[in-house]
Amino acid sequence: MSEYLGISARTVATAIKRLTKAGYLFEAERHGRVIYYKASPHHASRVGGDQQREDAAGYRLPVVPGTPEQKGRTA
DSSP, X not given: OHHHHTSOHHHHHHHHHHHHHHTSEEEEEEEXXXXXXXXXXXXXXXXXXXXXXXXXXXXXXOOXXXXXXXXXXXX
């Protein structure tokens, strides 16, 4: 991917890490050191469709620290 985009592999890894932390990507499967990611169904497409609705219904949105949802939790 880095060769195709013309940027360093470290830049790609950092971007993937940030997108995962923000909830835009999530780990779909892992094979040894190789990790496959999928886009969050809430952000992947604005088109819609049966499969997207099913994926979105099964995906829990990330909780932002400091929001009412987070304050009700105990550590």
